[in-house]
Amino acid sequence: MTNTLDAWRIGQEPAYHAAGDEITGYAAAYAARLPVMLKGPTGCGKTRFVEHMAWRLGRPLVTVSCHEDMTASDLVGRYLLGPEGTHWQDGPLTLAVRYGGICYLDEVVEARQDTTVIIHALTDNRRVLPLEKKGELVSAHPDFQLVISYNPGYQSVLKDLKESTKQRFCAMDFDYPAPEIETTIVAAQSGLDDGVSRQLVQIGGKSRNLRGHGLDEGASTRMLIHAGRLIREGLPLRQACALALITPLTDDPDIRVALQDAVDACA
Amino acid sequence: MTNTLDAWRIGQEPAYHAAGDEITGYAAAYAARLPVMLKGPTGCGKTRFVEHMAWRLGRPLVTVSCHEDMTASDLVGRYLLGPEGTHWQDGPLTLAVRYGGICYLDEVVEARQDTTVIIHALTDNRRVLPLEKKGELVSAHPDFQLVISYNPGYQSVLKDLKESTKQRFCAMDFDYPAPEIETTIVAAQSGLDDGVSRQLVQIGGKSRNLRGHGLDEGASTRMLIHAGRLIREGLPLRQACALALITPLTDDPDIRVALQDAVDACA
Amino acid sequence: MTNTLDAWRIGQEPAYHAAGDEITGYAAAYAARLPVMLKGPTGCGKTRFVEHMAWRLGRPLVTVSCHEDMTASDLVGRYLLGPEGTHWQDGPLTLAVRYGGICYLDEVVEARQDTTVIIHALTDNRRVLPLEKKGELVSAHPDFQLVISYNPGYQSVLKDLKESTKQRFCAMDFDYPAPEIETTIVAAQSGLDDGVSRQLVQIGGKSRNLRGHGLDEGASTRMLIHAGRLIREGLPLRQACALALITPLTDDPDIRVALQDAVDACA
């Protein structure tokens, strides 16, 4: 986090398998410098997609996981008191705005509302970032783009983006990858062969069928990769699935039995 | 944000197509230096209108997006600690008051209540801004004017302007532009020809008919412009509308089908 | 806001038309140095009355609009950090107490509860202001008086003056002025002739009849003056009333029609 964005460049191509026309869509939005909102469930690849696009577009990517205690100062920066008095410390968003990165605010709806002033000024024709405490109005670098993620299943009436915020973004839906693609992903990232990876993907698919029938969400692709890595470290498939899939997903004995059955059926 | 308002001057005429007598009305209110409240839905052109009027009147425009964590200090300014001890940093409102700009507080009802003391002292015959922490009473520059926006559809009993605040403002209603005007706007700002722009405006109109039938708000003019820009970047109309209109507006499958039908009918 | 109260002196007589015996009543309360509470709806002239009395009694008037984030420190003062370390900055109330002004706390019930300690010590036989952070007990100047305003229509069970606070004040009721008086006020402050001013006052009266039938409050005298000024700037009466009266007062279409009818009937 020096004052340039080198630390945020993505060295190697992050593997990404397109499910549809999302790459051309995103590329057009970036070309028009429109802000983008990625919608979809946990762990289905939104973060991976934005990493891939940042690599493809040759832009540094500054990722921030938002949370309910996050304020605008956490994004924008603040004064710190040092031996020479105060000096200004750019926050992660300011770095991206100033030096032309893509800033990805993961689950921005969790952040406190003072982020609104930032999002609005950066996403209309002004494209400026007001650093009110510093008395500076930063015009966005031509290469800057704002991306946010949003999980529709999470939001409540009390905690949602305002309509006047939502309407500033292009939006794209994401879901779990198709089985063939997911098998390739699991194999590539766990180091397993395709056979075991396919078993894990089948298990993942069955867990996703339980969504709404006792599970809030099914196993994410990330969880399947975790199971794969444990198998690579020598654990049998059943123990790996227990650690990486079943035990994290639920404490309900019936659902656990259903998940265990799914594992046994695929093993 | 230097201490003069040059950074806030509007260089080029912001395109604005009047829907009625709002330009003479605003001009009279400015001539009488009465504060103005702009009422209307998201993205219907309130901000554009105030930019246009600021340009027309030759006044700098200081825009602030308010939010629920915003306090009076964010508007007025604060002391900062530096190597020489503290120095005062004028906030955006103070700059406008001191040097004669128009200050536009977007969605002021979101801000915390200590903005009340400011609004009241600036909007009655006193026309002063008390900088309580600085011990200064700033008399407003003769050219200063306060403008606020207000979305009637948003407010709740718990969060509304006090009657004693509302009654200090002249108010003007805004709504989406008429189709012919909106077509011209979309064409001008997206770089498309009138034919495709008219298609987008028709789609927008259909989406607005769904307001109250599953949509909180229809597509704003801004969204239509976004779709137009994506088309300019080479996306087909359907993909552009999916990205810029349908996916941001709703996650309800039925409403999405209805919006998609509207797109298909106009394509 | 220098350390004396010259900035708060009222140079010219603020026009005030008495509705009853409120001038003698207030004068007696001031002579006995009893604190006074002014009760009445928004914009009916409470502020104007206290300005008039301050002028009549030759006392500086320090007005503070209270709000729900206001703390005692905002009224009393605070330490500020400067190059020489901290120095004390008297707040507006302290200035009035120390140098003998009338301090008018507008809508004091909005302020936070730590103002209670101040109000109590200043309004019983002690007549002192404890500056706790400074370790100073300021005895009120013999000419000091505390005045507060209070809108009975606003208060809720959760937010009201404590009985032990209320009972420390003499109280006076205020309401909109009688038509003849209000016509004179509107004419004087808008620069219109009596004919148009009378029309505006009639419109105002009709709007006040709608109080409780869809309107929280009718048009204040201030709103009528605003309409008059817009007419002076060249707007026709209907447009001026739309801007200054109807649109600010309500968004209900039926009430707007009723208000428009009232305008048409008087035009």
Add this chain to the structure above:
Amino acid sequence: MTNTLDAWRIGQEPAYHAAGDEITGYAAAYAARLPVMLKGPTGCGKTRFVEHMAWRLGRPLVTVSCHEDMTASDLVGRYLLGPEGTHWQDGPLTLAVRYGGICYLDEVVEARQDTTVIIHALTDNRRVLPLEKKGELVSAHPDFQLVISYNPGYQSVLKDLKESTKQRFCAMDFDYPAPEIETTIVAAQSGLDDGVSRQLVQIGGKSRNLRGHGLDEGASTRMLIHAGRLIREGLPLRQACALALITPLTDDPDIRVALQDAVDACA
């Protein structure tokens, strides 16, 4: 508020007319250095009584009006930053503890809960005041006593003294004085003769009969004195009662008529 308690000494005997054995009771509690709680409605003379007892016992009296934003630091003191770095500023309670005054915490139940630590350590056999921020444990001066007031009609389940706090205090009930005594008090403090004072006391008595029938509390003795002073300044009795009694007590038209009838009957 120098570091000794001279500013808090009571120079003249505060007039007090005993209603029962409260003077001997308080004197015994002071002799045993037991803390005392005064219970009763607003303005019935609790503050006056403790002033009288402080004068009678020759002790300085430090009075603090508590409120819901008051913290222990407001009572105990705090560090202030000055040119020499920080220095400690004793709060009002610490002054009384250190130099042997009576500290009267008016409506202590309003204060925040961190006052508990103070009250407990001062009211059991330790009789110490921990200045935690200063790292000092102040042993109470032998003459120190803690007195609090408490209005049983005010408290709710959510805001009450803890049982473990209440049980540390001796308690005394207070109510409005008997008519003869109250007449003497009103006459003495307003400068009126006994005849008009008796009229005012009769009016006060009638208002107290309305308690629970539309009034939260009747007119306090203080209000009667206010009316008396306005009469002394030349107002007729009806106007004085309107200002000092009726208008402050209620906005209910029926209750106002009832109060007005009470005034008329006694005038």
Add this chain to the structure above:
Amino acid sequence: MTNTLDAWRIGQEPAYHAAGDEITGYAAAYAARLPVMLKGPTGCGKTRFVEHMAWRLGRPLVTVSCHEDMTASDLVGRYLLGPEGTHWQDGPLTLAVRYGGICYLDEVVEARQDTTVIIHALTDNRRVLPLEKKGELVSAHPDFQLVISYNPGYQSVLKDLKESTKQRFCAMDFDYPAPEIETTIVAAQSGLDDGVSRQLVQIGGKSRNLRGHGLDEGASTRMLIHAGRLIREGLPLRQACALALITPLTDDPDIRVALQDAVDACA
């Protein structure tokens, strides 16, 4: 509160009359350095017991009354800004941990939850106190012990110790002393003879029978001692009981009559 614990040593044996095997139980817990929780109603002698045990074991006792605004910093210490920059000020708990005292947190459940981190690290096999702000991990002195009190009648679902906290403590029940013992205590601490003391204890016993029938708690032993001291100062028993028992305990007229009857029956 110097940096050693001398100020916290208990010079004289605090009188304590054991009701059962609590002295051997506590001594064993101290010998095993297990933390102890004292359970029981207000004023039944928990504080006295821990004072007695501290004296018996020859350990300094640091007592802290907890409250709902208390944070871990109040217990652990904080940095203070002085002329040499900041220096660390040990809080009361840290003093006990560092120098080997018994720390008694009275009603710890009232304190804020960040005390949890402290309690857990001090009450398992780590026996350490992390001073996170100082970057120091204080290993408890071998003589250190933590004691807390807990009133089961007070706790609600919303405010209770976590199960994982409770299970770290040995616990002992306390209740009011048996009449013979309580008589001895009252006599010793009020200076009265046994006869009057026995009367007071009988009155106390009757008040405790009213618990759950209109009283939250009966008269504590402390209240009986207060009544005794007032009698020693010359008040008759009825007045002393009114001041020290009846008026503090309740405002309910029926319960007051019942308590008065209890006094009369024993007088």
Add this chain to the structure above:
Amino acid sequence: MTNTLDAWRIGQEPAYHAAGDEITGYAAAYAARLPVMLKGPTGCGKTRFVEHMAWRLGRPLVTVSCHEDMTASDLVGRYLLGPEGTHWQDGPLTLAVRYGGICYLDEVVEARQDTTVIIHALTDNRRVLPLEKKGELVSAHPDFQLVISYNPGYQSVLKDLKESTKQRFCAMDFDYPAPEIETTIVAAQSGLDDGVSRQLVQIGGKSRNLRGHGLDEGASTRMLIHAGRLIREGLPLRQACALALITPLTDDPDIRVALQDAVDACA
């Protein structure tokens, strides 16, 4: 808590008796550097297990008990003001990340939400810790691992890990040890022989059968050890069980009788 992790190394092997394949499972997760979540009731050995694994893997262990006032700064570190101006103080998590320890966040769900940003960045393929206030992005030491505990019985809808957080962890279930193992543990840690230890374990087992029938949780292994230590200090078994088991667990008289019966049956 120097800047290296020596203070956090575990000198001696913490005794741990495996109940199943948890040791191989954890070792595989550590080998793959996957984060781990330990699920189970209070005091069943989760902390002991992670201590054992840290010792077995030769890694320092930094344990933090989370609580509802804990913020990210408490974990990550903060600037402190000293005579040379500010300097940065690494928090416990940062120490583990920087120097390669295992960081165990006990009951992390209690902490405030700004810990989310930390957990997410440390538990996906980034493995970085953003010190936003310092402007530093710490890449995790290759040996770093994050472990959290989670008690499913505690969580409510309002306070739970987000699904997007949970899915980042491998998870393992814990429960009380089997009787034979628990007997060995109690004997080893209390210094008692196996006979009495077995009695205590039987009592513990009976208490756990009462879970859901009046007890929130049964006696933890820790409580049994406490009872054992009190017996070692000379208390009879019944008194030791009363102090260490029955009185801490409940105040319900019926449940106490049931627990007492369980003790008597085993004594």
